[in-house]
Amino acid sequence: MQASQTPTPPDRTNRAWSRILRYGLVLWGATVLVTFVTGNTNLLPTIVLLGSFLVPVTFVAWAYEHARGDNVTVELLFSAFVIAGVLGVLGASLLERLLGPSPAMFIGIGVIEEGAKVAALVFVARSMAHRTPRDGLVLGATVGFGFAAFESAGYALNALVTERGLSLIALVETEILRGLLTPLGHGLWTAIVGCVLFAASAGRKWRVTLGVVATFVGVSLLHALWDSAHVIAFRLTMLLTSQPWQERLMRTGRVPELTPAQTHLITLMDWVGLAAISALGVLWLLRLWGRHSGRGNRSGPRDERPRDNENPPDIDDT
Structure with missing residues (x-):
């Protein structure tokens, strides 16, 4: 009888993230199809919202199911996704106005x-009494995916409105492309920073260690390389294959017309670059996960009794 009273672990086969993705794809596809058939522009906001939020919400659900700690609640996830996502987009938009066109x-x-x-x-996370690296990974990913969702909605809207009117095809292409790339961008980078930051800030006080700074610089550089991948691919292609007439145009500050072979080479270099950047980010996150996955991931009272040969966690992981 005693065994029957033992709490059973949560059923991991009941994967909410999988249902979210399947049902969301069906609803998005149905909405796109009906809009193509009927030309009903009232459905366009539904396409924008479903297409922009489906992948980010799916990956937040996946992270919560696979890496959650007791300190992360559904309410906190919602706040991180919506509030932090919007605050991040607004802050970035205001500050980016200060940047001028330059290589930097x-x-x-x-x-x-x-x-x-x-x-x-x-x-x-300011009110969390106890933080673990796993909490930082999940919340960081949630903030990043919230940022990506609202940013993708803006890109989708810009793609929809063209000089020739509304372009449903451009909208769909943009949402498919950003949906495929979203898991390897904002959510990944902020998960890395969140993991290291929370590892250094287990209590209420935030600590900015050398490891935290180095991690922030690293993900910022990955972000910069990601955004500049197309420009780098263009310049490398011109360096390797440019014709004399193209070089003359570039010296005058104009962008030359590309040959079909050059266009294909730029696309190939662009995707290879994005794949390499993504691989670096994923390997970095896996390294952090392997290092921190076994460390205190429970909230509530902790056993403060000293243990033999117990060393404090390394909070300066990069």
């Missing part, structure tokens, strides 16, 4: 957007 512009954008997301993360 992408670095500035990376620092500003990552800084805005970290500030929003700290704001949402």
Whole structure:
């Protein structure tokens, strides 16, 4: 009888994130199809919202199911996604107005957007009495995905409105592309910073260690490389394959017309660059997860009794 009273672990086979993705894709696809058939523009906001939020919400649900700690509640996740996501977008938009066109512009954008997301993360988690690296990973990913969702909605709206009127095809293409790339961008980078920041700030007081600073600089550089991947691919292609007439145009500050072979090469280099940047980010996160996954992930009273050969956690992981 005693065994029957033992609490059973949560059923991991009941994956909410999988249902969210499946049902969301069906609803988004149905809405796109009906809009194509009927031309009903009242459905366009539904396409924008479903397409922009489906992947971020799915990955937040996945992170919560696979890496949650007792300190992260559904209410806190909602606040991190919506409040921090909006605050991050607003802060980044205001600060990015200060940047001028220059080779360092992408670095500035990376620092500003990552800084805005970290500030929003700290704001949402300010009342947590106890923080673990896993909490930082989940909340950081949630803030990043919230930022990505609202940003993607803006990009989708811009793609919809063209000089020739509303373009449903451009809207759908933009949402598909950003949906595929979203898991490897904002959510990944802020999860890395959140994990290291929370590892250094287990109590109520926030601590900015050398490891935290180095991590922030690292993800900001990944962000800058991601944003500049197309420009880098263009310049490399011109360096390797440019014709004399193209070089003359570039010296005058004009962008030359590309040959079909050059267009394909730029696309290939662009995707290879994004894949390499994504691999670096994923490997970095996996390294942090492997290092911190076994450390205190429970809230509430902790056993303060000293244990033999117990060392304090390394809070300066980068």
